[in-house]
Amino acid sequence: MTERQVDAAATLVTGVGVLDRVIAILDTVERAPMGASELARHLGLSVPTAHRLTGAMVRHGLLRRDGEGHLHPGERFAVSALSGAAEPVLEELRGETGETAQVWVRRGEDRLCLLTLDSRAELRATLPAGTRLPLADGGSAAEALEGGVAGDWYESVSGRTPGLCSVSAPVLLHGEAVAAVCLAAPVARVGDAGPGRLYGPRVVAAATRIERALATR
Missing domain, CATH: 1.10.10.10 (Winged helix-like DNA-binding domain superfamily/Winged helix DNA-binding domain)
Structure with missing residues (x-):
């Protein structure tokens, strides 16, 4: 030896x-x-x-x-810093939009809700932190985690859950999607514009802020 x-x-x-x-x-x-x-x-x-x-x-x-x-x-070691970096960004995103803001991470063939700040509206999209869903079930967060490209947002309208819609953007580290920022809302409140056109740029900006925070930790 x-x-x-x-x-x-x-x-x-x-x-x-x-x-x-x-x-x-x-x-x-x-x-x-x-x-x-x-x-x-x-x-x-x-x-x-x-x-x-x-x-x-x-x-x-x-x-x-x-x-x-x-x-x-690997990216698992960024997750310990992710919640701290993401929470103030999600607070601001929820405040700007009035809708539920979440962070999802990949766990094998599933996605895990790491952090969620629910809308304060009576009618709202909500899933508790710790929720685990198969990536194969779809949804904008699943798309962002699987095919995430910097500056892109992904939209889902009644795709996984009828009556709900969402828009997500990947959080990239070393060129790979380590998380997805997701904004979820009732379809009725978003209207014909769709969540992407209405909120996509804000979600991308939130994801970029988290990326920059992770890069300094």
């Missing part, structure tokens, strides 16, 4: 092998991004094991790959 491998192995102290390897991988790529094969050599893992572990970690958002295939800590 090389000196570098000894240093890495010294952090593996719990005796829970898979967890220790995951932490060693995170510690390593935080210091120096690298590919899975180089990571295997660095930590003394077999190449198939390194590829299997890093592949699973990418799928769970613990790692991300850049354009050169180097591994970095």
